[in-house]
Amino acid sequence: MGTPRVGLRRIGPDGLATFALSNLLILATGGLSWLLLWGYTLRWSRGLRCPGRGHCILVLGQQLVAGVPGPGYRLRLLRAVRLARRNPQARILVLxxxxxxxxxTEAAAGAEFLQQYGIARERIQTEDASLHTLENLRNARDLLVGQQDADEPLVLVTSRFHLARAVAIARGVGLQVCPCPAEPGAQVSAARLAREAWMLHWYHVxxxxxxxxxHRGMLERIS
Structure with a gap:
């Protein structure tokens, strides 16, 4: 069994307080606040096309299966391979x-997978200290300081069910991103969308x- 991606110690008291507040708001609105975000998440999962070019491709990791990328993570990496082949100057940052x-780490396994599909090692950068989406994107921002043209959006590759939350967090930490779904089709698990809407609700609350x-400390952790 894998270790939990986010333990209580890593969330901290502020995170637990806002988690409780988020759930209380869902209860107080009879689920309406969550339902609105579920619809928003659903639209994001169905309505996007992948950009044809991008000079920096961010690939969000996913928990490994027996030490290697599982089906969902492989789809993200294969999308990055196709984007990189369209633009030989593009580099890839695996998170x-x-x-x-x-x-x-998720990043190391992802980098090895990319190399197996012909992406040169010098085109790949890894970030291997993060355990969840917020840390992924905050660390990516810090790694890319001074490397990226401020007017050039980053191509953000993740699963369709995860796009709405990933883009919200990316923009919240100051990244200009162009979202790119990993899967070619728009079929998404209803259960996964429900969980993503719940997590996105927590983030916004x-x-x-x-x-x-x-609260400066809380704002520094989420932005």
Whole structure:
């Protein structure tokens, strides 16, 4: 069994407080606040086409299966391969730390997969200290400081069910991104969409609450 991606210690008391507040808001609105975000997440999962070019491709990792990328992660990596082949100047940043008890980090496994499909090692950069989407994208921003033209959006590759939350967080940490779904089709698991809407609700409630009370520490962690 893999280790949890996010433990209680890593969330911290502020995260737990906003988690509770988010769930209370869902209950107080009779689920309406969650339902609105579910519809928003559904539209994101169905309505996007992948950009043809991009000079920097961010690939969000996913927990490994027996030490190697599972089906969903492979789709993300294969999308990055196709994008990189269209633009030989593009580089790829693979994101993800060690979320399994044994084996490599998500980023290292992803980089090895890309090389097996003919992407040169010098085109690949890895970030292997993050355990969840917020850390993925915050660390990516810090790695790319000074490397990226501010007017050039990054191509953000992830699964369709994950796009809405990933883009919200990316923009929240100051990244200009062009979202790219990993899968060619628009069929998405209803259960996964429901969970993503719930996680996105938590993110927006936490961000809004931190701004409302002007809590610098909370804002620094989520932006």
């Amino acid at each position: 993800g730390g060690q979320t399994s008890e044994q084996g490599p 936490g961000r809004g609450f931190a701004r409302l009370i002007r």
